[in-house]
Amino acid sequence: MTGGAGFVGGHVVASLVATGARVRVLDDFSTGSMDNLCHARTLGLADADIRAVDIAALEGQQEIRDWRPSVVVHLAANAAFARSIRDPYLDARINVLGTIGVLAAAASCGAEKVVLASSGGTVYGELPAGAARLAEDAPRTPVSPYGLSKLTADRYAELYRELFGLPHTALALANVYGPGQDPGAGVVAATARAVATGRRPLIYGDGRQTRDFVHVSDVAEAFRRAVNAPPCATVNIGTGIETRIADVVAEVCRCFGVPTTPRYAPERPGEVTRICLDNRRAAELLGWRPTVGLVEGIAGVVDTLRAPEPAGA
Numbered sequence: 001m002t003g004g005a006g007f008v009g010g011h012v013v014a015s016l017v018a019t020g021a022r023v024r025v026l027d028d029f030s031t032g033s034m035d036n037l038c039h040a041r042t043l044g045l046a047d048a049d050i051r052a053v054d055i056a057a058l059e060g061q062q063e064i065r066d067w068r069p070s071v072v073v074h075l076a077a078n079a080a081f082a083r084s085i086r087d088p089y090l091d092a093r094i095n096v097l098g099t100i101g102v103l104a105a106a107a108s109c110g111a112e113k114v115v116l117a118s119s120g121g122t123v124y125g126e127l128p129a130g131a132a133r134l135a136e137d138a139p140r141t142p143v144s145p146y147g148l149s150k151l152t153a154d155r156y157a158e159l160y161r162e163l164f165g166l167p168h169t170a171l172a173l174a175n176v177y178g179p180g181q182d183p184g185a186g187v188v189a190a191t192a193r194a195v196a197t198g199r200r201p202l203i204y205g206d207g208r209q210t211r212d213f214v215h216v217s218d219v220a221e222a223f224r225r226a227v228n229a230p231p232c233a234t235v236n237i238g239t240g241i242e243t244r245i246a247d248v249v250a251e252v253c254r255c256f257g258v259p260t261t262p263r264y265a266p267e268r269p270g271e272v273t274r275i276c277l278d279n280r281r282a283a284e285l286l287g288w289r290p291t292v293g294l295v296e297g298i299a300g301v302v303d304t305l306r307a308p309e310p311a312g313a
């Protein structure tokens with residue numbers, strides 16, 4: 001599994017190890033950390049199965065060939081859309097070239113299938129006016145280098161299926177949030193960290209932009225199911241519920257018991273205004289449904305950051 005030391009990856013590894021799978025993690029630890037693998041290690045992930053390698057380099061791909069896994073789960077990526085704007089070259093190196101290397105290695109070592117993390121929040125682009133959510137057959141018109149690199153990775157997976165008979169499932173993830181997320185990586189984590197450290201939360205734009213927020217534990221369950229199910233091309237993993245950024249910020253503040261007093265910064269280029277995913281295919285093909293509601297999920301994130309009561313209080 002690539003990218004297993006990341007935010008999503010750590011949860012996916014734990015869910016696979018918990019159900020008895022032997023997992024080997026390939027990660028260059030550029031944004032990932034051993035902390036994200038703590039739970040998986042307590043469940044039995046062996047230290048020898050944690051390899052620090054760059055999957056965009058030949059030695060990373062050789063690790064896959066040597067290990068000969070039956071299923072390759074590919075999450076390693078530049079997952080930060082803002083970084084893709086600053087450095088589209090780096091973004092494409094990891095997300096496009098890295099994925100081609102992983103697909104080539106998987107095909108050459110006879111893997112049954114590849115399960116990869118796509119980005120439902122960015123590969124489709126904007127939710128058209130009047131539409132409530134997007135299904136997997138919607139046109140794909142990304143508006144950021146990150147969305148384009150993730151879409152290109154998906155297209156390469158499709159080509160590898162056509163050319164080399166390597167089947168895949170691409171889980172098109174909505175906005176993933178949950179405990180352990182880097183505060184630079186999502187509005188729930190950023191707002192919770194800001195409030196926990198006594199700062200005012202920051203909203204880019206007017207806060208009326210919408211996203212589909214899916215909890216990381218539900219995402220990990222989707223990967224576990226996809227690993228064990230027949231390959232099914234692209235499958236959206238989202239809640240189908242469209243939520244305004246401003247409402248998420250307000251809910252985080254409410255959980256901390258503080259007034260909502262956000263600061264505003266200009267909208268960032270490359271961000272969609274609205275997005276929400278149709279998840280009926282995931283229910284049909286994977287038997288997957290989201291189980292954690294946003295209010296409950298935010299409360300969990302806030303709990304992990306809330307300062308402990310002073311002793312004797």
Ligand SMILES: NC(=O)c1ccc[n+]([C@@H]2O[C@H](COP(=O)([O-])OP(=O)(O)OC[C@H]3O[C@@H](n4cnc5c(N)ncnc54)[C@H](O)[C@@H]3O)[C@@H](O)[C@H]2O)c1
Nearest residue numbers: 003005006007008028029030031032054055076077079176
């Ligand atoms: N978090 C989200 O909201 C979200 C939404 C849609 C899709 N995704 C996708 O899910 C996957 C995981 O995202 P995340 O949020 O956990 O991000 P993350 O940055 O926490 O995880 C990415 C992992 O990949 C590793 N990595 C990066 N470049 C590498 C390289 N060249 N070689 C080996 N390892 C490398 C990093 O060290 C990290 O552990 C990514 O593919 C991302 O595009 C995430």
